[in-house]
Amino acid sequence: MSLAERIPLARTGTGPRVALILLGTALLLVIGRNLLPAGLMRPPEGLILPFADWINAVFAFLRDDLGLMQVTRAFAAMLEWLLDVTANLLYGKNRWPRIGPLPWSVVAISMAALGWALGGWRLAALSGGTFVWIAVMGQWQWAMETLSVIVVAAPFSILLGLVVGIAAWRWTWAARAMNPILNIAQSLPHFAYMIPVVVFIGVGPKAGAIVTIIFSVPPMIRMTELGLRKVPEEVVEAGRMGGATPWQLLRSVRLPTARTEILIGVNQVIMQCLAMVVLASFIGMPGLGQKLLQLLQALKIGLSVEIGITIVLIAVVLDRLSKAWAMRQPVHHDEGRTWVRRHPVLVVWALAVVAAFVLAQAVPLLAEVPRRQALSIAGPLDALVDGFIRLVDPVTTWLRWFLITWLLIPLRDGMLWLPFSAVLLALAAAGWAIGGLRSALVMLGFFGLIALSGWWDRAMITVYMVGFSVLIAAMIGFPLGIWATRSDARARRVLLLCDTAQTFPSFIYLIPVVMLFGVNDVAVVAAVVTFAAVPLIRYTIEGLRGVPAELVEAAQMSGATRQQMLWHVRLPFALPVMMVGVNQSVMFSLFMVIIAAFIGTQDLGQELQRALSATDVGKGMVLGLAVAFMGLAVDHLVKRLTERRRAEGMPG
């Protein structure tokens, strides 16, 4: 019904006309800039609302009057106990049960066994090898500090996500209430989560664990709900006819049948945890992230690359393991096989672990690799990088100079020069053109709130950085995506690369750019471009590959050349999927710009970092929400565009 009503609206032509009028007005405002009253140039002082004070008041009320502080502190104490247990086991922190640390060889063997059980010998080699590398490179302590938090945070987050996801599936009102919260939560930058946690918990591992739990819950909720909704009706009916009570139905029918989706949720939780734990170094979380932060700030490239490799390896291993678990299909055993024959991995693992324990007693190197004896490739790496940088230095210096003087600074000044009223009108025009009155209002709402928050200039700098980066990323990503689909094998290779790159914590992308460009805006843009190009390439490939073979054959039989095929058949068909890529790309850019702020930008990110160090919750939340609103505005436009295309009968 609603779709059918929307078709004439999109076709009547008033949409474009109103949009043009709005755009024209915006242009007039720009042209007549010098004549404008100050109130149209920048949001007038009187209109700026003290959101930050309000939020601070709410938080103060929650903390002091409602006594929420006690609750969070109690929860944090329990978490701390768990963290201490894992810390003791993994790196020998002097806490109960005081049996750790486990010899590194035992951990490596266990991870290899897990890899073998889930995905065969390749995965076993990858995950076992990763832990050997960590030990041999002398990074055991840091890596275990990081992992000990994930080991505690991920289960909490999974459980919480499951419960909330079930609630959202079960009660429509819960889903309706949950959806906007999740939308905002998934577009809030990482730092926005940290400030309230610092207020309530303080800094250190437990704060890191809590922020990690909160940050990684949303995808679990989403996937649980999705999985439960996707359970085939017949399976549920079969359960009901089997006489299952509602609880039995959920436990024995729905949840097991939704297994794959739920486990993909688990995979996402684990990856989000890793990304957050690395970033939580900003609030005093020890481990790989903190080390990397220190080394990057000290510009020790070789050592930070070493840490970077470790983080990347851990990310890939965790991703592959959890994905293999999600994709695993049950396989039957022949009847009458003995327990040992049915569980060969378990048996080998147990034997190997016992052997490793015994050997570790005799050969201390198998229990712990002291830092003095550890290998390091930092020296040669530094030399290599130095040589490389000296080689490309003329190029990078020129590029840096060119970008800063001719593109970045003029663009930024241009953004700041624009009257805010003109920007708002232009955004409303874009909204109207795509989704009519409602979208225009949505755009005005999101950006109007940003204007009222008093952070307009900072926000415009973020917009310019993101806009410019996504543009460059698109100029790289689209052609690369198209190139990759030339052959199936190539497409698969590039997709694998993209998938792998997407598992890296965003922090990692800063290492090479700092190495190449130093600490400045160009480095930030370069990091954002790299990070944002990945989803663009990925979705371009997936979109193009999704074109039905029949359609391509029909075009071939109509005598289309390769070019014609691309422009008239494949790209139009792939466009909706590519738009999803654009959407994700914008979201990634926003996150990256904010993270990159610590290497020096003047946008919202910098202020967010200041709010973090001053633990100013109100300011932090306002800034975080400003970032989220930008992401949500783009998200809204892209979704409306796809919806409209679908309503017009185009593939979407």
Added chain:
Amino acid sequence: MPVTQVLSAPAPQGPADPVISCRNVWKIFGPRPQAARAELRLDPDARPQGHVVAVHDVTLDVMPGEMLVVMGLSGSGKSTLVRCLSRLNEITSGEILVEGREIGRLSEAELIDLRRRKMGMVFQSFGLLPNRNALENVAFPLEMRGQDRRSRIERAREMLALVGLKGRESYFPRELSGGQQQRVGIARSLAVEPDIWFLDEPFSALDPLIRREMQDEFLRLKGMLRKTIIFITHDFDEALRLADRIAIMKDGRVEQCDTPDRIVLSPATDYVARFTAEIDRARVLRASGLAAPTGQPVEGPSLPGGQTLRELARQLVNDSRDWIPVADAAGRTTGVLERAKALDILLGGAA
């Protein structure tokens, strides 16, 4: 013996109470089904906006031990009807009695108990749990009612053996072929020894050869188990092959509910007639269906009433009598057959 006795369900002797009894059952899908129902009460041909009338004033009885096939094309409401009988769907109005109890009034616990003890159902796409192997799938209903592990596994093994899947107990659904998966579904539905057996297009998802094989298998089980069966299909041939009685549905209404013989011989509506037009009647009509009651006994050997004219073709051609007696399974003469009429049907002429 009166004609109606011959033509109704063969199994029950004497007046039995129906196992399932539908009285003016309606099922309307949409945002406000009751309002739509009220609208239809005023104007029976109304088409309420935004609503779908899936079951339209259906009244029928299913007798103990009878096999009723509900036949209809997709969208005719046949699947919805059977889901109302098992209360997987709540009906909009009317009443459904199962063994004399109105199931709409059962509490949740009573309903679950009914399903655990009395009902079994087989689904078109099998509805197997992907994470359990064949044995655990079959044991599922037993597990739900809290039977201990040992006895339910034992029972599940028996059931799998019954449907010919011995040796495949530990296979997971995705490791089995479609036909095998449906055998698991059948075994599961029979595990609780239900009195009432629902089958919702059980063979539609299978390819034709397997379908045929499964139909034979089904007939074998049916003969062994003697349950009250409600079988849904969109395949008229399948309905004729399996049914004691057929209910033909269209747009939520039952167009005709009768024995295969009667449906073929005297279709109630044009719609039913269109189905029967293409049918080879000799394969469907049984001697007893065509026989007329007669006052005077006819001499000589009689024909078995349960066989189709096609099966009796040789005897019909060779017999020289104009009127041939027809006997039931017990050997009692139930009527006489007019040979000329039978030969006409056999040779493709008018009935």
